[in-house]
Amino acid sequence: MRKKKPYHHSNLREVLLASAVQLIAEAGPSGFTLREVARRASVSHNAPYRHFRDRGALLAAVAAEGYLELNDAMLAAANQQPGPLDRLKRAGLAYVTFALRRPEHFTVMFETMLSKESHPEATKASELAFSTLTGLVQSSQSTGQLVAGDSLQLALLAWSMVHGIAKLAITGRLPYRSKTKILEFAEFVIDHSLPK
Amino acid sequence: MRKKKPYHHSNLREVLLASAVQLIAEAGPSGFTLREVARRASVSHNAPYRHFRDRGALLAAVAAEGYLELNDAMLAAANQQPGPLDRLKRAGLAYVTFALRRPEHFTVMFETMLSKESHPEATKASELAFSTLTGLVQSSQSTGQLVAGDSLQLALLAWSMVHGIAKLAITGRLPYRSKTKILEFAEFVIDHSLPK
DNA sequence: CGATTATGTTGTCGCTGTCAACATCCAACG
DNA sequence: CGTTGGATGTTGACAGCGACAACATAATCG
Numbered sequence: 012m013r014k015k016k017p018y019h020h021s022n023l024r025e026v027l028l029a030s031a032v033q034l035i036a037e038a039g040p041s042g043f044t045l046r047e048v049a050r051r052a053s054v055s056h057n058a059p060y061r062h063f064r065d066r067g068a069l070l071a072a073v074a075a076e077g078y079l080e081l082n083d084a085m086l087a088a089a090n091q092q093p094g095p096l097d098r099l100k101r102a103g104l105a106y107v108t109f110a111l112r113r114p115e116h117f118t119v120m121f122e123t124m125l126s127k128e129s130h131p132e133a134t135k136a137s138e139l140a141f142s143t144l145t146g147l148v149q150s151s152q153s154t155g156q157l158v159a160g161d162s163l164q165l166a167l168l169a170w171s172m173v174h175g176i177a178k179l180a181i182t183g184r185l186p187y188r189s190k191t192k193i194l195e196f197a198e199f200v201i202d203h204s205l206p207k
Numbered sequence: 208m209r210k211k212k213p214y215h216h217s218n219l220r221e222v223l224l225a226s227a228v229q230l231i232a233e234a235g236p237s238g239f240t241l242r243e244v245a246r247r248a249s250v251s252h253n254a255p256y257r258h259f260r261d262r263g264a265l266l267a268a269v270a271a272e273g274y275l276e277l278n279d280a281m282l283a284a285a286n287q288q289p290g291p292l293d294r295l296k297r298a299g300l301a302y303v304t305f306a307l308r309r310p311e312h313f314t315v316m317f318e319t320m321l322s323k324e325s326h327p328e329a330t331k332a333s334e335l336a337f338s339t340l341t342g343l344v345q346s347s348q349s350t351g352q353l354v355a356g357d358s359l360q361l362a363l364l365a366w367s368m369v370h371g372i373a374k375l376a377i378t379g380r381l382p383y384r385s386k387t388k389i390l391e392f393a394e395f396v397i398d399h400s401l402p403k
Numbered sequence: 404c405g406a407t408t409a410t411g412t413t414g415t416c417g418c419t420g421t422c423a424a425c426a427t428c429c430a431a432c433g
Numbered sequence: 434c435g436t437t438g439g440a441t442g443t444t445g446a447c448a449g450c451g452a453c454a455a456c457a458t459a460a461t462c463g
Contacts, residue, residue, distance in 0.1 A: 415452100
């Protein structure tokens with residue numbers, strides 16, 4: 012009901028998406044090529060155009076998928092903790108963990124401006140993830156574990172923090188070699204700079 | 208003494224660099240093209256290869272220039288304040304301001320891993336800027352305005368913070384439209400999340 | 404002045420994104 | 434059950450790109 016059965020190459024759209032994710036993971040966003048994606052899907056170099064307007068549209072779809080996965084990861088991490096503030100912290104760590112686990116995917120998600128009009132699906136998935144974060148912030152505020160005040164501003168503060176850590180880590184700017192060390196640093200930052 | 212006088216096209220290297228900066232500002236990093244840079248310098252499409260090994264080398268040179276400019280901006284902003292902590296805060300705001308003023312340039316500086324071996328100049332300029340930040344952190348610690356402890360860790364915390372704000376702002380993720388509003392947010396973050 | 408080397412040009416290659424034209428195949432309707 | 438139309442996939446083409454090689458020129462140094 013969601014989707015008409017494909018014709019020749021059953022599922023081509025999903026196959027293309029999966030190939031794109033894999034290619035980005037291997038070659039990085041710069042090595043990502045519509046033609047190589049088509050090759051991996053064993054399809055002519057122009058077949059992708061039947062499912063994505065252009066290169067950017069396929070990248071946006073990849074980004075949308077990433078936002079959903081990120082959202083899931085944050086929710087799963089948060090749900091392992093009882094207290095609201097702990098849940099928020101865990102979600103923040105999950106954000107960094109996701110960036111470390113899928114750096115190229117993460118890069119695709121945030122390298123572009125993703126105009127709301129042209130890529131509504133990606134925008135929506137992005138907003139979903141942010142609403143999760145906002146919810147965690149508000150919960151922490153309601154129990155007094157987090158300072159009262161503009162929750163939007165606080166959520167953006169938390170986002171900026173973990174995003175900065177993730178970006179610096181991915182681009183090799185942090186002097187920590189292992190993921191463990193990086194996550195320890197992230198924990199340090201979260202513990203010391205969330206305004207209680 | 209710094210440089211042998213150029214032959215045909217006096218100064219081509221600098222002209223190329225300036226053209227590259229301008230092109231990046233106009234077309235963004237993705238629209239940056241070696242051949243377009245050559246065109247703007249009124250030179251054949253292969254002339255740049257006499258001065259830069261490849262596209263990446265020219266981008267690295269642009270990045271290096273950006274780090275120096277960023278460093279100057281932070282120092283200038285810091286020097287307008289007497290107290291160490293105020294100096295640190297001002298430098299952080301200058302970081303965000305720089306990103307907002309030259310978003311494409313900033314993107315080029317941080318989009319790549321810039322391997323230390325292949326682009327030593329850019330790496331050095333980057334380390335210079337970070338050492339400026341570290342110095343400001345240590346000063347703030349020595350007067351007790353900033354919590355004692357590992358200054359490297361604290362400097363990285365401060366960096367992550369402003370970097371996250373800058374990145375989110377540049378990619379249009381913050382719900383603030385004007386630079387003023389963004390800087391107000393940055394000030395809020397800095398004031399509330401630097402561990403005193 | 405002659406030779407060497409730095410600098411710039413022309414030509415070429417394979418790759419890319421995208422468009423247009425053509426082919427194929429499912430599905431709905433008579 | 435057959436036809437037809439639209440969705441899907443292919444072939445071919447084009448310009449632009451990064452990079453390499455071969456060639457041309459000009460500045461420097463003996």
